[in-house]
Amino acid sequence: MIMFALRTVLKMAITLFVIITLVFFATRLSGNPIDIVVGEGLTQEDRAVLTAYFGLDAPVWEQYLRYLRSILAGEFGISFLERRPVSQIVAERIGPSLQLLASSLALTLAVAVPLGIAAALYRKSWIGSAVMIVAFLGYAVPNFVLAIFMILIFAFTLNWLPVVGNGSPWHFVMPTIAMSGVLIAALTRFTRNAMLDVLGQDYMRTARAKGLPEHVVIFKHGLKNAGVTILSVLGLQIAGMAASGNVVIEAIFSWPGIGDLLVRSAIMRDYPVLQFGVISVALAVVVINAVVDIAYAWADPRIRLAGG
Amino acid sequence: MVSITPTPRTSPLLQALRGHWAAANGIQRVAIVLGLSLIALAALAPLIAPFDPVDQSLISRLRPPIGFARYKSGFYLGTDELGRDVLSRCLYGLRLTLSLALAGACIGLLTGASLGLTAGIRRGWVENLVMAAVDIQIAVPFTLIALLILAIFGSSLQVMVLVLGVYGWEQYARIVRAEVRKIAEMPFIEAARAAGASRGHIARNHILPNIVSPLVVQFTLSVSNIVILESTLSFLGLGVQPPTATLGSMVGVGRDYMPTAPWIVIAPAAMILLVTFAVQILGDWMRDRADVRLRER
Numbered sequence: 001m002i003m004f005a006l007r008t009v010l011k012m013a014i015t016l017f018v019i020i021t022l023v024f025f026a027t028r029l030s031g032n033p034i035d036i037v038v039g040e041g042l043t044q045e046d047r048a049v050l051t052a053y054f055g056l057d058a059p060v061w062e063q064y065l066r067y068l069r070s071i072l073a074g075e076f077g078i079s080f081l082e083r084r085p086v087s088q089i090v091a092e093r094i095g096p097s098l099q100l101l102a103s104s105l106a107l108t109l110a111v112a113v114p115l116g117i118a119a120a121l122y123r124k125s126w127i128g129s130a131v132m133i134v135a136f137l138g139y140a141v142p143n144f145v146l147a148i149f150m151i152l153i154f155a156f157t158l159n160w161l162p163v164v165g166n167g168s169p170w171h172f173v174m175p176t177i178a179m180s181g182v183l184i185a186a187l188t189r190f191t192r193n194a195m196l197d198v199l200g201q202d203y204m205r206t207a208r209a210k211g212l213p214e215h216v217v218i219f220k221h222g223l224k225n226a227g228v229t230i231l232s233v234l235g236l237q238i239a240g241m242a243a244s245g246n247v248v249i250e251a252i253f254s255w256p257g258i259g260d261l262l263v264r265s266a267i268m269r270d271y272p273v274l275q276f277g278v279i280s281v282a283l284a285v286v287v288i289n290a291v292v293d294i295a296y297a298w299a300d301p302r303i304r305l306a307g308g
Numbered sequence: 309m310v311s312i313t314p315t316p317r318t319s320p321l322l323q324a325l326r327g328h329w330a331a332a333n334g335i336q337r338v339a340i341v342l343g344l345s346l347i348a349l350a351a352l353a354p355l356i357a358p359f360d361p362v363d364q365s366l367i368s369r370l371r372p373p374i375g376f377a378r379y380k381s382g383f384y385l386g387t388d389e390l391g392r393d394v395l396s397r398c399l400y401g402l403r404l405t406l407s408l409a410l411a412g413a414c415i416g417l418l419t420g421a422s423l424g425l426t427a428g429i430r431r432g433w434v435e436n437l438v439m440a441a442v443d444i445q446i447a448v449p450f451t452l453i454a455l456l457i458l459a460i461f462g463s464s465l466q467v468m469v470l471v472l473g474v475y476g477w478e479q480y481a482r483i484v485r486a487e488v489r490k491i492a493e494m495p496f497i498e499a500a501r502a503a504g505a506s507r508g509h510i511a512r513n514h515i516l517p518n519i520v521s522p523l524v525v526q527f528t529l530s531v532s533n534i535v536i537l538e539s540t541l542s543f544l545g546l547g548v549q550p551p552t553a554t555l556g557s558m559v560g561v562g563r564d565y566m567p568t569a570p571w572i573v574i575a576p577a578a579m580i581l582l583v584t585f586a587v588q589i590l591g592d593w594m595r596d597r598a599d600v601r602l603r604e605r
Contacts, residue, residue, distance in 0.1 A: 243451070
């Protein structure tokens with residue numbers, strides 16, 4: 001078991017290291033970033049000063065080593081635009097992003113799990129079909145289209161909700177719903193399938209045969225077992241989708257978080273900030289992956305022994 | 309004695325299509341018709357668009373669609389902030405969106421499938437390398453990779469095709485490798501090898517035909533995701549640059565005029581929904597048709 005965990009962690013570390021390296025050298029493909037960030041109209045002297053300021057005059061290998069040291073120091077380089085450590089900028093923006101992420105995940109769980117269970121229990125009736133059709137089509141609605149239609153209706157026509165910023169609880173309504181849309185569609189499907197698998201198991205029949213009330217059978221025996229699958233899906237699939245959704249939704253609603261920062265950095269070519277974004281999200285996904293792998297191995301000796 | 313019945317003179321392709329149509333349900337038939345109409349609209353855009361999509365007319369800016377006050381005759385869906393015809397721009401935008409999605413999906417299919425095929429046949433370090441690359445690709449959400457590529461190479465049509473082409477290769481690689489490894493164990497491959505067939509010959513003539521079906525399914529599913537991805541990136545201003553427009557960039561630019569001229573975003577946004585719905589339903593339908601187990605249920 002320990003061997004398996006060690007191996008998983010080692011694999012995770014290598015993956016991250018490769019990503020950091022690839023991303024670093026990719027951003028150096030386009031020549032001196034100063035030229036694109038500042039653009040035309042820069043005197044030769046100014047250009048030289050800026051290039052030296054960001055350490056871009058050193059050989060690429062040296063820049064790479066310096067970048068690795070900067071990551072170990074928790075700085076992640078210096079932003080071209082704001083001329084201060086990326087870690088500082090991110091620290092200011094991580095709060096709003098996490099708030100939006102938390103509210104979206106809460107909404108997703110609160111809507112998708114009951115819907116998924118209902119779709120599984122009533123799969124033969126119109127309720128089940130209706131839920132699945134909505135979930136299926138919801139998956140095809142790009143989150144920015146959902147956001148645009150909501151803004152048109154609730155902000156510009158009805159004047160109910162604010163569009164820009166995160167000043168009050170009302171500001172959370174539209175971004176949260178827009179971000180949750182696709183997540184709800186995905187998780188409803190996963191929940192339904194996980195519940196259907198569980199409903200067919202022998203222990204469910206046993207629980208009913210014991211004379212347990214139906215709600216205890218469904219929620220205690222059924223949901224508890226399906227919950228493992230649901231949570232691992234939430235961790236793996238949803239983490240990636242949430243990271244992507246975050247970028248779009250924050251940009252639309254001028255939400256002062258990481259996603260908005262990344263879009264701006266992509267447009268202005270602030271590479272150090274962009275590098276941080278890719279690396280940190282990769283870190284999150286890889287760690288969640290590793291935790292799920294290890295948790296599965298811990299729960300299932302077949303995987304543990306085959307892997308170790 | 310074998311009885312020979314005369315068969316009607318229809319091509320096998322037409323017969324297959326008839327079979328598919330007969331097996332489709334109501335929603336799926338709507339999606340098929342919708343998908344074909346959208347393709348037709350995109351293909352015929354230069355012929356049916358009433359105006360040139362980039363023709364500006366500053367005196368007829370922000371005119372509403374037909375049926376509203378100040379409607380300017382001929383501009384059925386109104387005009388945008390530069391007086392361009394929204395309908396014509398939607399048709400050309402649809403054309404570009406669909407072409408980009410198809411080009412991207414084809415590139416992804418070719419690279420992913422050949423990498424997966426190589427990995428599955430060669431095994432050893434080649435396989436390890438490809439699978440390590442797949443793991444890395446999975447670790448980073450694609451929107452971020454796209455932001456990175458677009459920041460490095462700038463936004464242009466060519467770069468957009470590249471970005472969309474990178475999308476989804478890892479799925480094809482995984483599917484093909486798994487299928488190849490499964491098929492490679494089958495007796496007919498062993499027989500071909502015993503008969504002295506080369507690795508390339510086996511790959512082309514024995515393995516490839518057997519993995520077409522899962523690839524077609526994955527292809528349709530990925531077209532849907534690519535349409536969404538392209539629209540999203542264009543919406544954020546990272547896609548093709550003006551005056552060329554895709555549906556996503558029309559929504560992105562029109563966003564600034566939403567309070568006064570909502571038709572500029574509603575028309576392309578609704579078009580995007582039609583495309584993603586059609587492709588999504590068709591992808592699901594293909595998956596059902598390809599999966600024999602599901603068909604018998």
